Amino acid sequence: MASIAARPPMHRRELSSSSFAEAFEAARQKLEQTNFDEVTPVGTPFTPFTPAADDDTFSDPGSLVGDNESGPSSSLASPVTAPVTPAYDPDVADDFAFAFDIDGVLVRGGQAIPEAVEAMKMLNGENEYGIRVPYIFLTNGGGKFETERCKDLSKQLEIEVSPGQFICGHTPMRELSHAYKGTVLVVGGEGQKCREVAKSYGFRDVITPGDIIKANSATAPFRKLSEEDAAASRDLLAEGYKSLKDVVVEAVFVFADSRDWASDLQIIMDVAMSQGGRLETRSHTFEEGPPIYFSHNDVVWSAAHEHVRLGMGALRRIVEVVFEECTGGKKLTTHAFGKPQVGTFEFATRLLQQWRAQQHGLDDGKVGTVYFVGDTPESDIRGTNAMNAKCEGTDWYSILVKTGVYQDGTEPAYKPRVTVPTVLDSVKYGIEREMARRKAKSGADQRLMLDEVAKKALTADAGTPEIKIYSEETC
Numbered sequence: 423m424a425s426i427a428a429r430p431p432m433h434r435r436e437l438s439s440s441s442f443a444e445a446f447e448a449a450r451q452k453l454e455q456t457n458f459d460e461v462t463p464v465g466t467p468f469t470p471f472t473p474a475a476d477d478d479t480f481s482d483p484g485s486l487v488g489d490n491e492s493g494p495s496s497s498l499a500s501p502v503t504a505p506v507t508p509a510y511d512p513d514v515a516d517d518f519a520f521a522f523d524i525d526g527v528l529v530r531g532g533q534a535i536p537e538a539v540e541a542m543k544m545l546n547g548e549n550e551y552g553i554r555v556p557y558i559f560l561t562n563g564g565g566k567f568e569t570e571r572c573k574d575l576s577k578q579l580e581i582e583v584s585p586g587q588f589i590c591g592h593t594p595m596r597e598l599s600h601a602y603k604g605t606v607l608v609v610g611g612e613g614q615k616c617r618e619v620a621k622s623y624g625f626r627d628v629i630t631p632g633d634i635i636k637a638n639s640a641t642a643p644f645r646k647l648s649e650e651d652a653a654a655s656r657d658l659l660a661e662g663y664k665s666l667k668d669v670v671v672e673a674v675f676v677f678a679d680s681r682d683w684a685s686d687l688q689i690i691m692d693v694a695m696s697q698g699g700r701l702e703t704r705s706h707t708f709e710e711g712p713p714i715y716f717s718h719n720d721v722v723w724s725a726a727h728e729h730v731r732l733g734m735g736a737l738r739r740i741v742e743v744v745f746e747e748c749t750g751g752k753k754l755t756t757h758a759f760g761k762p763q764v765g766t767f768e769f770a771t772r773l774l775q776q777w778r779a780q781q782h783g784l785d786d787g788k789v790g791t792v793y794f795v796g797d798t799p800e801s802d803i804r805g806t807n808a809m810n811a812k813c814e815g816t817d818w819y820s821i822l823v824k825t826g827v828y829q830d831g832t833e834p835a836y837k838p839r840v841t842v843p844t845v846l847d848s849v850k851y852g853i854e855r856e857m858a859r860r861k862a863k864s865g866a867d868q869r870l871m872l873d874e875v876a877k878k879a880l881t882a883d884a885g886t887p888e889i890k891i892y893s894e895e896t897c
Contacts, residue, residue, distance in 0.1 A: 513547065513554055514782045517790040518856050519774060520545060520557040520849065523761075524575065526797035526826015527845050528559075531726025534578040535825050537846035542581050544849050551857065555849075556778050557587065560770050560794075562718035562734075562760040562801065564590040565611035565678030567619055587777045591717035591734075591760035592619065592677045594769050598715070599624030604672045607631075607693060609686050610717075610734075611678035614654050619677060629669070631682075631689045633658055634701065637666050641692070642685035671699040674714040679734050690714065690741055694754060708749040714741070718760025720801050724826035761796075762805030764812055771816070791817045793852040795845055797826025799834035807836060821848045840873060841890040851876045851889070 522528055528538040547554045559575065566574075568590055572583040605627040608620045620628045632655035635642050647655065663669055671693050680686040697703040699712040721735035738756055745754040760766055774792065779785035796802020803820045810818035822838035823845055824830045834841075842848050855876035873891045 513552065514784065515553050515555045516784050518555065519789050519792050520555060520852060521560050521770060521792055521794045522557065523796040523802050524559055524561040525563060526724030527795055527823055529578055530724055535845065537844040539580050541846040541849045542579050546581065549853060556782055558770060558774050558777055559587060560589045562591040562720050564592040564717050566615055567622065568593060589770055589773060594759050594766060595675055595715065595717065596623035602672045605629060605670060607671045607674045609674065609676045609690065610680050612681065616677040620675065629656060631686055634666065634689055635685065642688055645682055645685040666701040667703060669701045671701065671712055673712050676716045676734060678717065680737055683737060687740060687744065691744060691748065694745055695749065708752045714756045716756060716758045719758040720798060722827060724797060730827050761801040762808060764808050767805055767809035788815045791819055793819045793821055795821045795823060795848045797823050797828055799828060799836040803834060803838045804836040823848060837892045839892060847889065
């Protein structure tokens with residue numbers, strides 16, 4: 423559990439019954455009564471999944487992490503609104519935190535998963551130890567300003583969610599705005615939202631598929647712009663371009679899921695096969711196209727339907743396959759942000775450091791453990807394990823829930839450290855594990871003991887569903 427380190431002098435404060443110090447004493451008394459089962463020590467060193475060098479799904483599309491390791495970069499796309507760092511609060515856990523995926527973990531089909539509301543209450547202090555635990559949200563979804571997504575999530579979870587604790591799939595794209603100062607093509611989302619988000623990130627000249635179709639309706643023969651879409655789209659030919667051939671696209675950014683796969687695919691292909699990004703041209707080599715970035719790589723995601731739905735990762739794969747077919751076998755390399763890219767988790771680390779410092783007064787370095795809760799083994803679990811393999815000083819602990827993409831009873835392609843039924847179970851598990859840490863001896867061979875103690879605390883009731891712990895060698 424969190425330790426109370428020496429702090430700079432601060433204003434005097436009365437310790438409440440829920441103070442962290444008293445919480446520790448309560449935890450100590452509880453743990454004294456816990457029977458620790460003997461667990462065979464894990465003898466094999468932990469070797470989590472490490473992405474292969476030629477696995478482009480882990481390609482790092484741009485610099486996501488600044489060179490300054492002393493603190494968060496000022497270029498974070500989700501600014502923390504609090505202007506002054508508050509005094510250290512002893513009721514807040516200072517050695518662990520949570521990070522959550524959203525769809526399939528907290529929300530499904532636009533509605534909060536019932537246990538999610540209770541999970542947030544528990545993190546905010548409604549637990550037997552009276553502690554509050556810092557947390558952030560890391561979703562591959564997007565298509566709106568971070569502030570808008572936070573408003574939606576606040577209403578769904580019945581809490582106040584700040585942009586300072588929230589990352590969309592396209593949030594790290596902001597760090598590429600300085601690299602592309604000319605025209606960029608932004609794809610996906612509802613209406614003009616993604617154009618507006620891209621401009622807010624610093625991209626100077628943003629066009630959309632609708633702009634291109636408005637200038638030449640033959641571009642997408644099966645799509646006719648509605649009056650609303652036509653009115654909202656830019657009139658490129660009236661802006662000084664003699665023809666679309668005068669428009670040169672420096673990069674393509676798929677910010678959110680496509681609302682019209684056929685026309686978006688056609689336009690992405692046109693740009694990929696163009697002469698250096700110049701619209702309505704064709705390259706002789708098919709090696710001149712501008713880079714193409716996707717905000718995430720999830721092939722499927724958990725929506726309102728009983729079965730998972732196709733996501734942006736499916737469109738990415740289609741673009742690559744169709745390009746190869748249309749160019750006689752040429753390979754197209756695209757890039758993806760979001761999970762499971764390690765760069766996105768590094769970006770999240772910086773955001774978490776900033777949130778802990780400015781919201782909770784915790785500015786004393788790295789977090790001991792970050793519990794990441796997700797529903798998709800291929801992105802959430804894979805990315806968390808890869809981050810844990812790379813990160814020094816922080817244990818990124820992967821937790822898989824059964825309320826989203828993952829199907830209970832199947833073997834996940836990428837093994838989590840533990841599988842639990844719901845997000846509420848994940849929060850209970852993490853808190854109990856941290857409280858058990860003060861009792862358990864340090865050392866790698868004791869880590870599984872902490873897992874077993876946390877599991878025992880959650881399964882005390884006969885009606886509690888199964889919780890499965892994976893040994894670290896399998897993660």
